[in-house]
Every structure is written in structure tokens, then in C-alpha cells.
Amino acid sequence: MNSPLSCKNLRLFSNSVACKCLVLVGIALFYRALLLSYSPRNALNGSLLIRARHMSDSSSSLTDGIRADKFLEVPQIVWGLNNQKIAFARACLTARLMNRTLLMPSLSSSLFYKEVDKLRPIPFDKVFQFERFNSLCSGFVRISQFSDVRNRAHVFDLEKGSGRRWTVERDLEQLKHSARNESIDEFEVIRVIGKNPFLWHDHWPVEDYAKVFECMVVVDEISREADKVVMKIREAGEAERAKLESKTEIPGPIPFVAVHMRIEIDWMIHCKKLEQRKKVSEICSSKSEIMERVGNIPGLKTPTVLYLAVADTLLEAKEEDSSVLTGWRDGLIPFEKKKLGVKEEIYGKYSYLIQSAIDYEVCLRADIFVGNSFSTFSSLIVLERTQKARRLGFMSSCKDGENEWRSYAYNLAGESKGVPRRWMTNMTHSSLQAISYGSNAVSCSSG
Numbered sequence: 001m002n003s004p005l006s007c008k009n010l011r012l013f014s015n016s017v018a019c020k021c022l023v024l025v026g027i028a029l030f031y032r033a034l035l036l037s038y039s040p041r042n043a044l045n046g047s048l049l050i051r052a053r054h055m056s057d058s059s060s061s062l063t064d065g066i067r068a069d070k071f072l073e074v075p076q077i078v079w080g081l082n083n084q085k086i087a088f089a090r091a092c093l094t095a096r097l098m099n100r101t102l103l104m105p106s107l108s109s110s111l112f113y114k115e116v117d118k119l120r121p122i123p124f125d126k127v128f129q130f131e132r133f134n135s136l137c138s139g140f141v142r143i144s145q146f147s148d149v150r151n152r153a154h155v156f157d158l159e160k161g162s163g164r165r166w167t168v169e170r171d172l173e174q175l176k177h178s179a180r181n182e183s184i185d186e187f188e189v190i191r192v193i194g195k196n197p198f199l200w201h202d203h204w205p206v207e208d209y210a211k212v213f214e215c216m217v218v219v220d221e222i223s224r225e226a227d228k229v230v231m232k233i234r235e236a237g238e239a240e241r242a243k244l245e246s247k248t249e250i251p252g253p254i255p256f257v258a259v260h261m262r263i264e265i266d267w268m269i270h271c272k273k274l275e276q277r278k279k280v281s282e283i284c285s286s287k288s289e290i291m292e293r294v295g296n297i298p299g300l301k302t303p304t305v306l307y308l309a310v311a312d313t314l315l316e317a318k319e320e321d322s323s324v325l326t327g328w329r330d331g332l333i334p335f336e337k338k339k340l341g342v343k344e345e346i347y348g349k350y351s352y353l354i355q356s357a358i359d360y361e362v363c364l365r366a367d368i369f370v371g372n373s374f375s376t377f378s379s380l381i382v383l384e385r386t387q388k389a390r391r392l393g394f395m396s397s398c399k400d401g402e403n404e405w406r407s408y409a410y411n412l413a414g415e416s417k418g419v420p421r422r423w424m425t426n427m428t429h430s431s432l433q434a435i436s437y438g439s440n441a442v443s444c445s446s447g
């Protein structure tokens with residue numbers, strides 16, 4: 001969901017007058033939720049419940065350089081998994097700037113446009129490991145439970161401005177001022193009021209976001225489900241290979257390529273508009289373009305299993321999903337969730353957010369990942385794969401060759417004809433802009 005505010009999300013529902021009214025109500029509720037998504041009463045109630053369980057680590061006032069007795073509180077985090085990850089990281093980095101511990105925010109388990117009246121809060125630690133986060137991010141950023149707050153009445157409300165005149169510079173000045181101003185800093189809790197953190201101005205380099213993302217390890221249950229899906233993919237590949245015995249070229253496990261396909265109708269409408277607005281022509285890729293470019297990835301062994309991470313349930317609702325399975329070149333064996341038998345058995349058990357998190361983990365584990373450079377979901381996967389490649393010493397993938405954690409953008413032409421562009425996140429960018437809103441200036445090098 002690159003642009004949650006766009007009409008693409010609502011278009012499906014706007015066929016009749018009655019539905020248009022519903023949409024208007026929805027928009028109103030949405031803005032209300034943005035403004036009021038923070039509810040101090042609930043937080044207090046929640047904290048009393050949690051307090052019983054967590055009497056432990058609130059004693060020391062300074063943990064690894066970040067003050068543990070001063071807190072920052074942010075509104076509920078909303079929209080798709082990728083937007084929520086960025087919003088969470090932005091909240092962490094804001095807390096870091098103020099030398100404060102971030103009070104563990106609520107994420108949202110449903111996409112707002114499907115259940116406008118319920119943003120379905122879900123605690124951060126139901127999706128990501130809490131203790132693990134603090135230990136991996138120790139000395140950099142820190143989160144803590146509401147139960148660690150001593151005096152809930154001692155709260156300073158920091159209202160972020162809005163509109164054209166609320167510039168990046170003013171926003172940063174406000175944060176720095178609040179950190180420096182003693183009469184504000186003495187408050188135990190600074191509570192940011194207003195927009196959800198994804199909409200805050202960005203003040204941090206890609207490298208800082210990457211550090212926070214690295215500390216966000218999904219809970220074991222999600223990780224196990226992703227392992228199961230990957231196992232199914234490999235088993236399905238083996239079964240197909242057995243049938244093709246004669247064509248087998250390689251011993252060992254069948255390579256697995258994950259393709260994050262964005263071809264559903266509402267994305268196509270959205271991306272055509274984006275192409276007009278940005279005056280570029282490389283955002284939307286048709287199914288046949290994706291098939292051609294993926295088929296031309298250099299050095300692809302056959303057979304190879306393709307896992308088609310089809311972007312949205314909207315696609316399935318329209319019964320178009322089976323058509324993505326045909327048209328691939330010989331030797332590529334495509335699967336999506338239904339054909340793999342994981343749609344109901346695994347994904348179906350979970351909310352939207354958890355389903356996305358499982359899909360994200362599956363794409364992360366692929367031998368090769370192919371996505372759209374204008375998708376935030378694809379961009380975050382490539383960022384994390386870039387980190388993994390860097391740890392193995394691959395700082396660049398510009399030359400042909402087989403580095404691990406390879407990724408490609410299928411919406412961009414590569415060096416030779418019909419080939420997708422190699423893609424690594426440029427870690428030296430000074431802001432996350434390119435990643436959070438998409439770009440066609442993708443790099444094959446990490447900086």
C-alpha cells in the first residue's frame with residue numbers, strides 16, 4: 001500500500017450512490033482515527049493490566065546511553081506492514097533524538113479501508129520480539145512497556161504541526177527544542193499528538209532506519225509459518241523436478257525465486273496515475289513484461305521454482321489469480337498460495353498484518369527476489385537483503401555474477417535487452433524518501 005490516501009483503495013466500493021456515502025463516512029472516520037488514534041484512557045487501563053506481569057526492568061534510569069526514565073509516546077501505527085515498519089522506525093529515531101525510550105506503540109492488524117471503523121490495534125510484541133529488539137538495538141534505540149511509567153499524569157503533549165508551512169526544518173527544530181527545553185524535558189512522558197508517524201517528516205538517513213529494521217525480528221510463530229511455506233515451495237519444486245527428470249541440470253536444492261507481483265487492478269490504476277504525475281513510464285509492469293524479465297534473469301538454472309507473492313487479497317476476490325500461473329518460460333515452475341496449499345491452512349488463520357509479515361519473511365528467504373521499485377513492500381525486502389549481502393561482503397551487485405541475496409526490479413530495464421535491473425539499496429541516502437514512496441533510480445550497489 002504505497003499510497004493509502006489514494007482513491008484506488010476506495011474505488012471498488014464506489015459504484016453506487018449509497019456506496020459513495022459510505023466512502024465519505026469512511027474518509028471522515030479515517031481522519032478522525034488519524035487525529036484521535038491515541039487514547040490515553042486505554043493506554044492507562046492497558047498499563048495497569050501489564051503492570052502485574054512486568055515488574056522487572058524499570059529500576060535503572062539509564063540503559064546503554066538511552067534514558068530509561070524518560071519516555072516518548074506516539075499514536076497508534078496504521079496501514080500496511082511496510083508503512084507500519086517505517087512508522088515504527090521513525091518513532092524510535094524520534095525518541096532517540098530526544099534521548100528517550102519509546103513506549104511500545106500499538107500496530108494495526110487490519111488495513112483501514114477494509115474495516116474503517118476498526119483499526120484493530122495489536123501490540124508490537126505480538127508481531128516482533130520485544131526483548132530481542134532491545135538487545136539487538138542496545139545503545140541505539142530502546143522501547144519499553146507502559147508499566148515502566150511511574151506517573152501517568154506527568155505528560156507533556158507535543159503537537160506536531162501540519163500543512164504547507166510546517167516544513168521539515170520546523171519539525172526538526174520543534175523536536176530539538178523539546179529535547180533542550182528543560183521545562184519540557186522534565187516531563188516523564190512526551191506524547192506526540194496528531195498524525196500517525198508514517199506521515200511525520202523524515203530526518204534520518206537510510207542507515208539509521210536499517211539499524212532499527214535489523215532489530216525487528218518477527219515472533220517465533222510467524223517465523224515458523226514462513227519456514228513452513230518455504231518448505232512447501234521447495235517440496236513442490238522437488239516434485240516437479242522428479243517429473244522432469246531428464247531436464248535436470250543441477251544437483252542440490254532447487255533454486256527458489258520470489259516475485260512480488262503487483263498487477264491487481266487497483267494497483268494498475270494507481271500506478272498509471274503515478275506515471276502521469278511523475279512523468280515516468282517505468283512504474284507499471286504488465287504480467288507479460290514481468291514474465292519476460294524474470295525469465296531472462298542471467299544464470300537462472302532450470303528447473304527453478306517461482307513463488308508468486310501476489311500483492312493483495314483484492315486480486316483473489318476477483319478470481320484473476322489462476323492466470324498468473326500460466327505463460328512462464330519453460331523450466332520455471334510457478335506457485336502461488338492456493339496452488340501451494342497454504343492459502344487457508346497457513347495464511348487464512350491470520351489477520352492482514354500477520355499474513356503480510358509471513359509473506360515478507362518468505363520473500364526474504366528466497367534465493368533471488370524480484371519486485372517493483374515503486375512498492376514499499378518490495379523496497380523493504382531489498383533493503384533487508386542488501387544488509388544480509390553486505391554482511392557476507394557483497395557491497396555491490398553491478399557486475400554479473402552470483403552474489404547471494406540477489407534482487408531485481410522487474411519494472412526497470414536492465415543492461416541487456418529483456419532483463420530486469422539489478423537492485424540493491426543505496427545505504428548512503430540521507431533520507432528514506434526513495435524507499436517509502438518508490439523510485440526508479442534504483443542502484444545496483446549499496447553505496
Ligand SMILES: *[C@@H]1O[C@H](CO)[C@@H](O)[C@H](O)[C@H]1NC(C)=O
Pocket residue numbers: 041042044045
Ligand atoms: C478501564 O476500562 C474499564 C472497562 O473497560 C472502564 O470501565 C474504565 O472506565 C476504564 N478506566 C479508565 C481509567 O479508562
Ligand SMILES: *[C@@H]1O[C@H](CO)[C@@H](O)[C@H](O)[C@H]1NC(C)=O
Pocket residue numbers: 062065066067099
Ligand atoms: C542521554 O542522556 C544520558 C544521561 O543524561 C547521557 O549519559 C547519554 O549520553 C545521552 N545519550 C545520548 C544518545 O545523547
Ligand SMILES: *[C@@H]1O[C@H](CO)[C@@H](O)[C@H](O)[C@H]1NC(C)=O
Pocket residue numbers: 181182183184
Ligand atoms: C520551554 O517550553 C515551554 C513550554 O512550551 C515554553 O513556555 C518556554 O518558553 C520554553 N522555554 C524556552 C527557553 O524556550
Ligand SMILES: *[C@@H]1O[C@H](CO)[C@@H](O)[C@H](O)[C@H]1NC(C)=O
Pocket residue numbers: 426427428429430443444445446447
Ligand atoms: C548513492 O546515493 C548517494 C547519495 O544520494 C549518491 O551520491 C551515490 O552516487 C549513490 N550511489 C549509487 C551507486 O547509486
